[in-house]
Amino acid sequence: MKAYIPYMAIIFNQFAFAGSNILMKIALERGLNQLVFVVYRHVIAMLLLGPFAYVLERKQRPKPSFAVMAKIFVLALLGATIHINVYYIGMDYVSPTVATALGNVVPSFTFLLAFLLGMEKVKITSGRGRAKVLGTIICVGGSLLFTLWRSGYLFKSVVEKPLINIYNNNADHLRHHGKENWIKGSALILTSHIALSSWLILQAKVFKEYPAPLSMNTLICFFASLQTSFLALFFGRNPTIWKLDWNVQFLTVMYCGVLNSALVYYLQTWCISVKGPVFTAMFIPVQLVIVALFSIIAFAERLHLSSLIGTFFIVAGLYCVLWGKRKDSLAADDEHKDGNMKTTADDKILEISTSTK
Template identity: 65%
Template sequence: MQACAPYAAMLLVQFAYGGSNILMKIALEKGLNQIVFVVYRHVIAVILLGPFAYVIESRKQRPLLSLSVIIKIFLLSSLGTTIHLNVYYAGLAYTSPTVASALSNVIPSLTFIMAVLLGMEKVKTESPRGWAKMLGTAICISGSLVFTFWKGGYLFKSFENRALINIYSTKGSAGEYRHAKENWIKGSALILTSHFAWSAWLVLQAVVHKVYPARLSLNTLICFFASIQSSFLALFFARTPAIWKLDWNVQLLTIIYSGAVISALGYYLQTWCISHKGPVFVAMFSPLLVVIVGLFSAFAFAERLHLGSLIGTGIIVVGLYCVLWGKRQDNSAARKPDEGKGLADGKASETSINDYPMTNPDTSEGK
């Protein structure tokens, strides 16, 4: 049961992100400012996480904050929250949730490359598990490209003749809706930039966790710095008082959902998985997001699914399985020497970030 926990946690995270993508697209169309959203979202997360971090984690688990640790956490917050979220939601305003989710499939390859360059992930090309991880990453990316760009072939009818939720300002032909601000190239460029920052966030978490292992406190500090950083951006880009006003509408629902489910619960689950399985394991679940959002969009927004969508989904699942198989073989190979030496059962039975060679964490900070 314990061995399945990281897999279940990451599946839950991807479903949570799928819901966030849909809600955020609706909220943006209804006028929610993305910087205001990021500030409020992380304030809620701090309020929720702070008391748990203080009560559950002892002083031994929560080391003193040195200037070096504060800088690392501040940089971590800048990459994974301030830069990633503000740039991502700016791009989401110019494209559809399905395309935005599909582009997230560059995260596994970016994270994999960063982890290999920093010595956190080892690839042995002479072993099957090494090839499985490399090929699996390439297969996942290929599947996401097929899902997104292959529009030929049989066009499956949407689940609904009319969209359950119509968020677009202009409507084209039946079952096909276009956003007035649609700019695929601009939106894709912004989203790809945000995913580069997110990949760096996943990798840097492994570095920061070594010097600050208190997960709840770490995520509380990340959300705190995120709210401060985005508040500073708001001085330049969100100075109109009216956009900070909250009413009982979908904008408020999106803020509460994202603050409680994504920033509080989701960030913690990802940090926990990274500490046990490493950043590449967490990144490899990103391809599932495009499937989740694509299916929901077909039902709620009457987006039509092509044959390429079904084939792309299958390719993504195959690629994900290959990488997870390679990671599992890595864990088995790492345990064999320990078993031969008769080490105590208290040793970690899984590959964790504590096993990664990080002789000079400060060099990772500048990545």
């Protein structure tokens, strides 16, 4: 059962991220400022994680050096300040489904960075090595098909009108989802995912030096709130943007603060420490299926046949990489067992030879 805990944790994370994508799309259209949102969600997460980190990690938490604190500051910059802010700016120009589909480049970016840094071993001569490389290519190709090939047969909506109306009128819809804005939004989201991939890789490195996930994520939330507050001084000087009413904006801030920035950050750090950054990144395509199904029903979003074809390739690529990773784990376990058996045999030979003297 313990072997399946990382899988359950990372799938839960994808459901949480999918929910935040949907809520944020609605909240942004209702006037929520993304800078204010990022500050509030990380302050909430910091207040939630702080007491647990102080009590539970008193003995295992090392004294942070200046170098470690600097790396955690960069983690906050990449994973929160840059990734989240740029992502939600881009999301203002595209639908939640397209924004989530673009997230499927993260596994390939992460795999490439991990390979270049020597964190991921690939033997092209082995079946599992070819599976990981081919799966990454298939996954990226599927996401590109889903995003760029917007033609062919268009499926009829399953509902006559949206259950949730994001836009006030059709003019707002066209203004946001015109071709020029759609390209701009896609470019911004891709930029944010490069920062996310770098964050996943750096997090694995920092955790080895600072093996206290609750404390590390508390510091990440602290630095992220400071960094985004500094940005808000320049880009959000109107005091009224900090006011939250009891509506979808408040719900979105609380949801993302409690789930995404507190619980999910912690679970993600734990999964990276157990399975590595590539394993964590490879489950991001699950978000696409969740968001697409919800958007079809709630927003009356219509999908092209090309979107379904792209989804098929994304899932196929995901399974190829996971199969390769699974074979790597089994091979590593076999090598470990063989090493233990050899050590035990050598000890017995030494014991026998010693007793005969």
